[in-house]
Amino acid sequence: MSDNKVIQVEKLTKMFGNFTAVNAISFEVEKGEIFGFLGANGAGKTTAMKMLIGISNPTSGKANVAGFDVFTRAEDIKKNIGYMSQKFALYDDLTVKENITFFGGIYGLSRTKIKEKSAVLVEELGLEAVANKLVGALPLGWKQKLSFSVALLHNPKIVFLDEPTGGVDPITRRQFWEMIYKAANHGTTVFVTTHYMDEAEYCDRVSIMVNGKIEALGTPRKLKEQFKVDNMNDVFLKLARG
Amino acid sequence: MSITVSNISKSYKSVKALENIYFNVKEGELFGLIGPDGAGKTTLFRILTTLLIANEGSATVAGFDVVSDYKKIRNNVGYMPGKFSLYQDLTIEENLNFFATIFGTTIKENYELIKDIYVQIEPFKDRRAGKLSGGMKQKLALCCALIHKPKVLFLDEPTTGVDPVSRKEFWDMLKRLQQKGITILVSTPYMDEAALCDRVALIQDGKILQVDAPNAIVKHYSKQIYNISAHNMYLLINALKSYKYNHSVYPFGEFVHYTDQRADFNPENLKVYLESKKLSQIVIKNTEPTIEDTFMELAK
Numbered sequence: 001m002s003d004n005k006v007i008q009v010e011k012l013t014k015m016f017g018n019f020t021a022v023n024a025i026s027f028e029v030e031k032g033e034i035f036g037f038l039g040a041n042g043a044g045k046t047t048a049m050k051m052l053i054g055i056s057n058p059t060s061g062k063a064n065v066a067g068f069d070v071f072t073r074a075e076d077i078k079k080n081i082g083y084m085s086q087k088f089a090l091y092d093d094l095t096v097k098e099n100i101t102f103f104g105g106i107y108g109l110s111r112t113k114i115k116e117k118s119a120v121l122v123e124e125l126g127l128e129a130v131a132n133k134l135v136g137a138l139p140l141g142w143k144q145k146l147s148f149s150v151a152l153l154h155n156p157k158i159v160f161l162d163e164p165t166g167g168v169d170p171i172t173r174r175q176f177w178e179m180i181y182k183a184a185n186h187g188t189t190v191f192v193t194t195h196y197m198d199e200a201e202y203c204d205r206v207s208i209m210v211n212g213k214i215e216a217l218g219t220p221r222k223l224k225e226q227f228k229v230d231n232m233n234d235v236f237l238k239l240a241r242g
Numbered sequence: 243m244s245i246t247v248s249n250i251s252k253s254y255k256s257v258k259a260l261e262n263i264y265f266n267v268k269e270g271e272l273f274g275l276i277g278p279d280g281a282g283k284t285t286l287f288r289i290l291t292t293l294l295i296a297n298e299g300s301a302t303v304a305g306f307d308v309v310s311d312y313k314k315i316r317n318n319v320g321y322m323p324g325k326f327s328l329y330q331d332l333t334i335e336e337n338l339n340f341f342a343t344i345f346g347t348t349i350k351e352n353y354e355l356i357k358d359i360y361v362q363i364e365p366f367k368d369r370r371a372g373k374l375s376g377g378m379k380q381k382l383a384l385c386c387a388l389i390h391k392p393k394v395l396f397l398d399e400p401t402t403g404v405d406p407v408s409r410k411e412f413w414d415m416l417k418r419l420q421q422k423g424i425t426i427l428v429s430t431p432y433m434d435e436a437a438l439c440d441r442v443a444l445i446q447d448g449k450i451l452q453v454d455a456p457n458a459i460v461k462h463y464s465k466q467i468y469n470i471s472a473h474n475m476y477l478l479i480n481a482l483k484s485y486k487y488n489h490s491v492y493p494f495g496e497f498v499h500y501t502d503q504r505a506d507f508n509p510e511n512l513k514v515y516l517e518s519k520k521l522s523q524i525v526i527k528n529t530e531p532t533i534e535d536t537f538m539e540l541a542k
Contacts, residue, residue: 039405040405040406040407040408041375041376041377041404041405041408042375139280140278140279140280141278166402166403166431167278167279167402167431168278168279168431169277169278169279169280169281169446169541170278170433170492170534170537170538170541171492171538171541171542172278174492174493174538177493178476178479178493181475181476181479181493182476184476185474185476185477195405195406196432197406198432198434198495201494201495201496202493202495202496219496220495220496221496233406233434236406236407237406237407237410240405240406240407241407
């Protein structure tokens with residue numbers, strides 16, 4: 001695997017009985033890239049992502065994530081990626097600091113490292129005043145920024161984000177994208193699954209899945225040109241409706 | 243007026259959920275309540291559908307007061323809550339029959355009204371609601387909210403978590419319902435859906451930011467916005483934020499939306515500055531404000 005390709009997928013397929021949920025998809029993602037993985041409900045996004053993060057075995061094909069084969073090295077993949085789901089968030093009944101300590105521990109960071117990281121993170125997010133408050137009491141936007149930072153605690157090569165900014169107010173949402181740009185600029189690859197097309201506009205490149213296949217792949221600008229429309233929502237509508 | 247809201251306030255313990263909310267919805271209007279999670283949209287819906295009582299202010303729906311005439315309102319409105327709240331273990335047909343019976347009507351009597359939507363899920367009418375896909379659940383919920391032919395329809399975030407194709411279909415359905423004379427109050431966190439409404443109220447942190455037609459809201463935006471792009475987005479944002487004349491800097495897809503404090507702003511000067519910050523492939527172009535730009539300016 002070349003140094004620059006942190007995700008390499010070739011003809012990756014997942015069948016459930018006779019149903020092909022993911023149908024021979026192929027793509028590559030580079031180091032530091034923000035890659036949008038789009039598709040309608042039921043198109044196969046979640047199934048594909050589960051294979052990439054090492055929690056579902058592919059039926060056939062090849063995939064290498066963060067330098068490890070998904071068939072044989074799933075455990076190593078898990079150690080080298082971060083994951084943030086809109087639903088999962090953090091433990092509401094632990095404080096900000098307790099959450100950081102807990103997840104730092106899960107990822108195997110030492111106590112001193114956790115302390116150090118915790119201080120930096122709280123300062124960067126401007127959470128000093130609420131560091132010892134329960135996460136449940138924080139506004140949604142803060143929770144999401146915190147959970148993104150927690151997903152980056154162990155310096156993963158890739159961070160997977162599932163619909164990261166749905167429902168968040170427009171200003172906080174932009175602060176969130178600034179954090180994503182920053183992470184990407186420091187070399188972390190960001191893999192965003194979403195069906196919010198305005199989130200897609202922020203990605204370096206996007207792929208669009210329809211019925212288990214990747215039907216389009218490129219920069220948002222190229223895809224808009226290709227489909228002769230002026231936003232990603234219309235690209236999506238054209239593809240999904242055929 | 244189909245809905246009138248005057249100075250409604252509501253607090254939960256120390257949290258002010260709504261503060262002096264005011265707006266009117268005309269008969270037959272498609273009115274949008276646009277705001278992020280936590281803005282107070284659901285609290286307002288619950289007050290207007292008589293499920294919650296405000297601390298202050300008053301409101302009427304279909305001509306009835308939300309407190310003294312609450313029973314009449316319940317007969318005259320349809321309410322589709324944000325969280326799917328039909329019976330998961332009843333089938334499509336059983337759910338619909340249940341709601342028709344509660345309101346003392348039958349599916350047959352009002353079939354015309356729901357026909358467009360119902361035919362799409364009718365092939366699965368013996369399937370339990372819990373086993374339906376998101377899009378189908380949403381159509382069923384809409385049918386159930388319509389089965390007693392309400393004058394006013396309340397839809398709380400009907401398109402949240404729904405993909406663009408189903409979203410488009412849903413808005414098409416709303417337009418058709420509107421043509422049948424139903425007044426619709428719909429809430430959404432998606433700014434782009436504002437354009438699909440006749441008028442909207444922008445709401446954040448329990449306060450109304452503005453009420454107007456979507457194209458008028460955009461016109462109120464007074465500054466020239468520039469679309470700026472460069473070879474590296476992160477460095478571009480940082481450079482613009484440290485530019486002392488900036489008024490606002492917001493990432494906006496592949497561009498940054500930039501406004502300047504000065505009336506005599508010349509984009510060429512900014513370009514020179516950005517070049518001095520080692521940015522390349524710099525493009526600066528005028529662009530039109532969107533609802534989201536206006537929202538952020540008002541919420542600032």
